[in-house]
Amino acid sequence: MTDRLLMKNLRLMGGAPVDVLIENGRIAQIAAGIAARVGDAVELCDGALALPGLVDAHAHLDKTLWGMPWHPHDQGKSLQQMIDTERALRHELDMDPARQSARQVTLALSKGTTAIRSHVDIDTDHGLRLFEGVAETRQRFADVMQIEIVAFPQSGMMIREGTVELMDRALRDGADIVGGLDPCGIDRDPKGQLDAVFGLAEKHGKPVDIHLHEAGELGAFSLDMILDRTESLSMQGKVTVSHAFCLGMNDPARVNAQLDRIAALGVSLATTAPASRPVPSVAACRERGIAICAGNDGIRDTWTPYGNACMLERAMLVGLRNNFRADVEVSWALDTCTKDGARVMGLEGYGLEAGCRADLVLVGVEALSEAVTQRPQRRLVVSGGQIVARDGETLDPWQTA
Amino acid sequence: MTDRLLMKNLRLMGGAPVDVLIENGRIAQIAAGIAARVGDAVELCDGALALPGLVDAHAHLDKTLWGMPWHPHDQGKSLQQMIDTERALRHELDMDPARQSARQVTLALSKGTTAIRSHVDIDTDHGLRLFEGVAETRQRFADVMQIEIVAFPQSGMMIREGTVELMDRALRDGADIVGGLDPCGIDRDPKGQLDAVFGLAEKHGKPVDIHLHEAGELGAFSLDMILDRTESLSMQGKVTVSHAFCLGMNDPARVNAQLDRIAALGVSLATTAPASRPVPSVAACRERGIAICAGNDGIRDTWTPYGNACMLERAMLVGLRNNFRADVEVSWALDTCTKDGARVMGLEGYGLEAGCRADLVLVGVEALSEAVTQRPQRRLVVSGGQIVARDGETLDPWQTA
Numbered sequence: 078m079t080d081r082l083l084m085k086n087l088r089l090m091g092g093a094p095v096d097v098l099i100e101n102g103r104i105a106q107i108a109a110g111i112a113a114r115v116g117d118a119v120e121l122c123d124g125a126l127a128l129p130g131l132v133d134a135h136a137h138l139d140k141t142l143w144g145m146p147w148h149p150h151d152q153g154k155s156l157q158q159m160i161d162t163e164r165a166l167r168h169e170l171d172m173d174p175a176r177q178s179a180r181q182v183t184l185a186l187s188k189g190t191t192a193i194r195s196h197v198d199i200d201t202d203h204g205l206r207l208f209e210g211v212a213e214t215r216q217r218f219a220d221v222m223q224i225e226i227v228a229f230p231q232s233g234m235m236i237r238e239g240t241v242e243l244m245d246r247a248l249r250d251g252a253d254i255v256g257g258l259d260p261c262g263i264d265r266d267p268k269g270q271l272d273a274v275f276g277l278a279e280k281h282g283k284p285v286d287i288h289l290h291e292a293g294e295l296g297a298f299s300l301d302m303i304l305d306r307t308e309s310l311s312m313q314g315k316v317t318v319s320h321a322f323c324l325g326m327n328d329p330a331r332v333n334a335q336l337d338r339i340a341a342l343g344v345s346l347a348t349t350a351p352a353s354r355p356v357p358s359v360a361a362c363r364e365r366g367i368a369i370c371a372g373n374d375g376i377r378d379t380w381t382p383y384g385n386a387c388m389l390e391r392a393m394l395v396g397l398r399n400n401f402r403a404d405v406e407v408s409w410a411l412d413t414c415t416k417d418g419a420r421v422m423g424l425e426g427y428g429l430e431a432g433c434r435a436d437l438v439l440v441g442v443e444a445l446s447e448a449v450t451q452r453p454q455r456r457l458v459v460s461g462g463q464i465v466a467r468d469g470e471t472l473d474p475w476q477t478a
Numbered sequence: 479m480t481d482r483l484l485m486k487n488l489r490l491m492g493g494a495p496v497d498v499l500i501e502n503g504r505i506a507q508i509a510a511g512i513a514a515r516v517g518d519a520v521e522l523c524d525g526a527l528a529l530p531g532l533v534d535a536h537a538h539l540d541k542t543l544w545g546m547p548w549h550p551h552d553q554g555k556s557l558q559q560m561i562d563t564e565r566a567l568r569h570e571l572d573m574d575p576a577r578q579s580a581r582q583v584t585l586a587l588s589k590g591t592t593a594i595r596s597h598v599d600i601d602t603d604h605g606l607r608l609f610e611g612v613a614e615t616r617q618r619f620a621d622v623m624q625i626e627i628v629a630f631p632q633s634g635m636m637i638r639e640g641t642v643e644l645m646d647r648a649l650r651d652g653a654d655i656v657g658g659l660d661p662c663g664i665d666r667d668p669k670g671q672l673d674a675v676f677g678l679a680e681k682h683g684k685p686v687d688i689h690l691h692e693a694g695e696l697g698a699f700s701l702d703m704i705l706d707r708t709e710s711l712s713m714q715g716k717v718t719v720s721h722a723f724c725l726g727m728n729d730p731a732r733v734n735a736q737l738d739r740i741a742a743l744g745v746s747l748a749t750t751a752p753a754s755r756p757v758p759s760v761a762a763c764r765e766r767g768i769a770i771c772a773g774n775d776g777i778r779d780t781w782t783p784y785g786n787a788c789m790l791e792r793a794m795l796v797g798l799r800n801n802f803r804a805d806v807e808v809s810w811a812l813d814t815c816t817k818d819g820a821r822v823m824g825l826e827g828y829g830l831e832a833g834c835r836a837d838l839v840l841v842g843v844e845a846l847s848e849a850v851t852q853r854p855q856r857r858l859v860v861s862g863g864q865i866v867a868r869d870g871e872t873l874d875p876w877q878t879a
Contacts, residue, residue, distance in 0.1 A: 147845035151804045352753035353801035381803055383794065383851045393784065394798075400754035402782055403552045444548035450784045 081105075082462060083113050084437070087122035089429045091445040094124055099435040102462035107431055120464075122439055125456055126448060128411070129429050130191025130436025131388035132418025135319050135347040135372020138178035138195040138214065138224075139207040143377050143386075144477075145170065145177075150382050156262065156290060160232055163379040164202055174210025176477070181376065181386060182218050183477040187469055188387040189438030191222060191460040194286070194347075194372070194422055196229035196256055196319075199247055201239045208247045221460040221475060225422055227286050229256035234273055235264040241273050248281040257287035260299050267302050275306045284315040286347070289323070296323025300335060307342045314343035317421055319372075321346055325355030333361075340365035345421045348413070349374040350391070350398035359399045359409055370421040371395050371413035388414040389440075389452040396449060407446040435462040482506075483863060484514050485838070488523035490830045492846040495525055500836040503863035508832055521865075523840055526857055527849060529812075530830050531592025531837025532789035533819025536720050536748040536773025539579035539596040539615065539625075540608040543778050544787075545878075546571065546578075551783050557663065557691060561633055564780040565603055575611025577878070582777065582787060583619050584878040588870055589788040590839030592623060592861040595748075595773070595823055597630035597657055597687070597720075600648055602640045609648045622861040622876060626823055628687050630657035635674055636665040642674050649682040658688035661700050668703055676707045685716040687748070690724070697724025701736060708743045715744035718822055720773075722747055726756030734762075741766035746822040749814070750775040751792070751799035760800045760810055771822040772796050772814035789815040790841075790853040797850060808847040836863040 082099040089095060089107070096111040097104060113119050140163070142148050148170065152162035166172070178195070185193060197211045208226065215224040228247040234240045234257070248255065257274040260267035278285050291299050300323060307316045318339075324332050324346070336357075339346070345368040348356055362369040371391050376384025389411075395401075396410035419427035426434040439457040440448050447453075458466035465475050483500040490496060490508070497512040498505060514520050541564070543549050549571065553563035567573070579596070586594060598612045609629065616625040629648040635641045635658070649656065658675040661668035679686045692700050701724060708717045719740075725733050725747070737758075740747070746769040749757055763770040772792050777785025790812075796802070797811035820828035827835040840858040841849050848854075859867035866876050 147848060149805045149845070150808075150847070151806070154801065154803065350753070352751070352795065352799040377851065382805070382808060382847045383798065385852060394753065397784065397795075398753040400555065402555065404550045404783070405552075407551075407783060444550070446551070446783045447548060450778065451786060 081114065081117045082120065082459070082464070083111060083117045084120045084122050087125050087127045087439060089127050091126050097437070099459070099462045102435055103426070104429070104431050104433050104435050120457065122457070125439040125441050126445065127429065128189065128438040128440065128448060129415050129427065130460060131189045131414050131438060132192045132370065132422065132424070133185060133190050133372050133386070133388050134194045134370035134418035134421050135349060135374055136193050136195045137197070137375045137378065138181050138193065138211050139174045139197045140375045140378040140380070141177050141181045142170070142172070142379070143177065143184060144180045148379065152379070156259070159380045164200065164232060166379045167203060174207045175213040178211045178214040179217065179477040182214055182222050182224070183471045183475055185386040186222065186458060186460065186475055187455065187466045187471040188385070188389070189455045189458045189466070190386065190388050191436040192419065192422055192424055193222060194225040194227065194254070196227040196286070196288070197252070198231040199228050199240065199243050200230070200232040201237050201243065202232070204243060205247055205250070208250070208252060212251055218475065221463055221465050223422070223424060225253045226251070227254040227256040228252040230258055233258070233263045235266045235269045241277070244277055245280070248277060248283060253283060255281070255283055255285045257285065259289060259291050260302065261295055262291045267299055271302050271306055275310055275312070278312065278315070279310060284317070285312065286317040286319060288319045289321050291323060293323055293326050296321070297327055297331060297335060304338050304342055304344065307344055316342070317345040317347055319347040320349070321357050322354050324357035336361055336365055336367065340367050345370065347372055347421065348395065350395040352394070352398060356398055359395060359413060363409060368417050368420045369413055370418040387452060389449055392449045393452060404444070404446050407449050411445065411449050436460050482515065482518045483521065483860070483865070484512060484518045485521045485523050488526050488528045488840060490528050492527050498838070500860070500863045503836055504827070505830070505832050505834050505836050521858065523858070526840040526842050527846065528830065529590065529839040529841065529849060530816050530828065531861060532590045532815050532839060533593045533771065533823065533825070534586060534591050534773050534787070534789050535595045535771035535819035535822050536750060536775055537594050537596045538598070538776045538779065539582050539594065539612050540575045540598045541776045541779040541781070542578050542582045543571070543573070543780070544578065544585060545581045549780065553780070557660070560781045565601065565633060567780045568604060575608045576614040579612045579615040580618065580878040583615055583623050584872045584876055586787040587622065587859060587861065587876055588856065588867045588872040589786070589790070590856045590859045590867070591787065591789050592837040593820065593823055593825055594623060595626040595628065595655070595687070597628040597689070598653070599632040600629050600641065600644050601631065601633040602638045602644065603633070606644060606648055606651070609651070609653060613652055619876065622864055622866050624823070624825060626654045627652070628655040628657040629653035631659055634659070634664045636667045636670045642678070645678055646681070649678060649684060654684060656682070656684055656686045658686065660690060660692050661703065662696055663692045668700055672703055672707055676711055676713070679713065679716070680711060685718070686713065687718040687720060689720045690722050692724060694724055694727050697722070698728055698732060698736060705739050705743055705745065708745055717743070718746040718748055720748040721750070722758050723755050725758035737762055737766055737768065741768050746771065748773055748822065749796065751796040753795070753799060757799055760796060760814060764810060769818050769821045770814055771819040788853060790850055793850045794853060805845070805847050808850050812846065812850050837861050
């Protein structure tokens with residue numbers, strides 16, 4: 078890492094051309110015509126459009142099969158079938174969690190992602206092995222990828238004795254966030270699970286991020302229980318609900334009332350904007366000031382053959398799902414993959430202003446919307462002031478075999 | 479074009495490696511270890527996976543702004559607003575239909591598309607100018623892109639006097655198919671419009687392809703009227719309904735009865751698998767033997783900023799919309815962009831067998847699903863026996879400035 082990196086002629090968010098000076102991993106100056114000093118590393122950016130580092134706020138770094146031989150998919154489609162299939166396949170296939178998470182991080186860097194919130198499975202079959210593998214990757218990439226780990230009880234908490242204790246250990250050992258999953262649908266004990274989740278959060282002083290796939294009124298019921306605990310335990314601003322399909326399903330009066338309460342409690346939402354399921358409306362969230370962030374979820378894993386770790390592609394899918402066409406709307410889709418993700422993760426110094434952490438992604442397009450709709454190869458990715466990828470390829474030492 | 483093109487070591491649809499000999503634009507032989515003769519052009523394919531030429535069965539070649547300066551989107555979202563905006567912008571912007579359609583065809587070739595059914599606007603404002611421009615492109619690319627033109631009354635038939643006469647002229651002058659559009663929603667005269675559409679079809683002996691965006695029971699009503707005319711006029715096998723969102727909206731009993739009738743009448747469906755609207759189920763169509771094909775619809779035009787002419791990406795969107803995860807399901811998504819499109823267009827000699835027209839697309843992936851989920855750059859595209867694109871770039875003389 079050089080002391081100073083001077084980036085010449087780039088357009089921040091598609092604005093007028095400027096130069097950006099980076100010192101000590103931070104944006105030191107933004108101005109036209111910054112003069113280079115002897116010894117500066119200089120990058121000529123040819124008027125490329127610069128985005129802030131992309132944020133994948135809902136990932137599963139322990140699940141990907143990226144870089145492994147093709148795994149044919151034929152498991153059933155129920156959540157329970159996919160959970161059980163995966164737990165078994167982790168044994169059958171050689172799914173080393175440190176290697177696989179590192180492969181995904183390497184890939185994500187090449188696409189311009191500089192921060193990831195990863196749920197990591199904690200279960201009584203695999204113990205803390207998956208958490209430890211991802212924690213190893215977090216350590217290895219600490220300078221260039223900000224990774225949060227959610228201790229995620231993928232196989233259920235109440236139905237598999239010993240899971241709560243394992244989560245407790247993971248949180249003691251460095252997991253950042255308490256996860257949860259379908260308190261009715263998977264655990265069949267919403268009170269038991271949510272008391273355990275919020276109990277762990279209180280004990281460790283850590284936030285919560287709960288997967289909620291439950292449909293319709295069942296999902297709304299579980300969501301109400303989550304909001305009740307958020308309120309009564311003064312967890313305002315520390316709770317994320319991921320997916321929340323029910324907010325795209327129920328009648329508008331029910332949905333709007335829940336969104337109002339979500340806004341009042343400072344609860345965040347994470348979406349993957351799936352095309353095959355209803356989703357919370359990004360516009361309805363924005364109107365209320367709710368932070369709604371996006372994530373790629375699992376990429377090429379035992380659940381799904383899709384995904385490539387590109388958060389510009391996720392922004393496109395958010396845009397398509399929400400029927401965003403106007404330029405301002407497409408920028409909202411991009412926000413879910415940039416600043417709203419940063420807001421949910423609580424990233425310090427995020428943005429494209431002097432003083433911010435120097436995370437920049439350069440793409441050769443004219444307009445901001447094009448970055449989303451065309452998802453061009455990333456010309457240059459800078460993370461924490463370091464050049465980590467060029468022309469779509471992650472550079473050494475951030476490559477993973 | 480050389481007389482013989484020998485492609486060595488490729489895997490048809492991911493099967494065992496073979497060699498493919500192409501003579502006179504056709505696949506002459508498929509076998510292991512075909513010996514090259516002196517003078518043969520030889521392509522070493524390194525075990526790449528070969529797909530048949532991709533088929534974009536619902537496009538709008540006269541609409542794209544591809545290659546033009548970025549056009550900010552801020553029009554309203556109603557169908558009528560988008561129609562009116564476009565008609566005006568065609569004048570304000572320099573949307574030359576021959577140039578723009580050629581640009582899209584050049585782009586589509588680079589992505590492996592070798593056949594396109596394009597709706598082309600016919601209206602009293604622009605007359606036959608758009609049709610003539612696309613017809614010029616059809617002529618220019620005749621050797622390498624099979625283009626069908628639908629005479630499409632985008633602005634309405636009954637509400638704009640003179641439109642039916644213009645369509646009549648277009649069909650006389652070489653348009654292949656009679657188009658139509660929301661007989662209730664746009665024309666407010668379903669009997670009048672459909673009698674005119676089917677009257678033109680009868681007069682010119684040409685098939686029909688009708689855009690049907692109408693929702694719920696209204697869409698089902700218009701669909702019934704289309705099916706009635708298909709039956710009474712013995713148009714079995716000659717009618718396509720595009721979009722047909724109502725088949726993803728109504729209650730299952732209503733939908734299933736209509737699908738059964740669609741199957742019995744040999745009517746085809748075309749889908750773009752939008753994430754923000756209900757769609758006909760691909761699986762439900764396949765169960766009944768209904769040909770359901772896919773198209774990219776408009777790409778980067780005054781309606782939408784999305785789209786890149788890639789039919790592997792469309793296959794991915796079909797897969798995501800239908801929640802297709804298993805390998806066999808992903809192959810169904812691919813079918814909508816390959817053989818089902820060919821079936822709807824009635825392409826002669828389509829496929830990867832000896833005797834077929836030599837349209838092949840090579841991608842460097844292990845499994846068929848990966849071609850859809852990863853959409854890698856096309857290594858080589860062969861159309862009508864000619865190499866038209868390599869490493870993602872269309873070759874001369876098929877480039878368009």
